[in-house]
Amino acid sequence: EVQLLESGGGLVQPGGSLRLSCAASGFTFSSYAMNWVRQAPGKGLDWVSGISDSGGSTYYADSVKGRFTISRDNSKNTLFLQMNSLRAEDTAIYYCAKVGIVYYDGSGGAHTNGVDYWGQGTLVTVSS
Amino acid sequence: AIQMTQSPSSLSASVGDRVTITCRASQGIRNDLGWYQQKPGQAPKLLIYAASNLQGGVPSRFSGSGSGTDFTLAISSLQPEDFATYYCLQDYNYPRTFGQGTKVEIK
Numbered sequence: 001e002v003q004l005l006e007s008g009g010g011l012v013q014p015g016g017s018l019r020l021s022c023a024a025s026g027f028t029f030s031s032y033a034m035n036w037v038r039q040a041p042g043k044g045l046d047w048v049s050g051i052s053d054s055g056g057s058t059y060y061a062d063s064v065k066g067r068f069t070i071s072r073d074n075s076k077n078t079l080f081l082q083m084n085s086l087r088a089e090d091t092a093i094y095y096c097a098k099v100g101i102v103y104y105d106g107s108g109g110a111h112t113n114g115v116d117y118w119g120q121g122t123l124v125t126v127s128s
Numbered sequence: 129a130i131q132m133t134q135s136p137s138s139l140s141a142s143v144g145d146r147v148t149i150t151c152r153a154s155q156g157i158r159n160d161l162g163w164y165q166q167k168p169g170q171a172p173k174l175l176i177y178a179a180s181n182l183q184g185g186v187p188s189r190f191s192g193s194g195s196g197t198d199f200t201l202a203i204s205s206l207q208p209e210d211f212a213t214y215y216c217l218q219d220y221n222y223p224r225t226f227g228q229g230t231k232v233e234i235k
Contacts, residue, residue: 045217047223061223097217120171121171
């Protein structure tokens, strides 16, 4: 059974830092890309960051670029999100999510079969 | 970044109704779109991937269609457990982007 367990959330002052972790189990972690997705209170889903299976490629939303860093430790089946220079608008539940299989079409275009597993989330509150 | 415009933002429907939700991308995204269901206090759940493929374990009353810029999620006969918020997500390129969500409420 696939399990994703986030930790590291909490209350932090504006300008502060937090490091989120996501412990993965039930699948071959090193074979799948991973994402972080957040949801501010009462708001919609907001994609934050993604990382390839090897960790060699990373991607960010414009709103967090330069402040957040995604990484992974495939030997420990763990995904991380280092969040610096936090702002009130970063207050949200942060979900760790597994990307499905990546496959290629006849012209070499990459596709995925969605974000197929999600953790239960960890709450980050940025407030003084 | 690609913008995903989802409509309607909310709808009221009765059990047994057919419901459709649409997502429009600001540029062509092939069929690289998924649909997700989220109930209050829960994590999102994948319903449809690659625009029209039903995720395992998802009831067949859910279906997806579309390609390029226009996509639709349909629920053929709404059940009590389907009252939730639905989101589209483009996975054509980075940064990924979600639609704003559609809240399906009981009439």
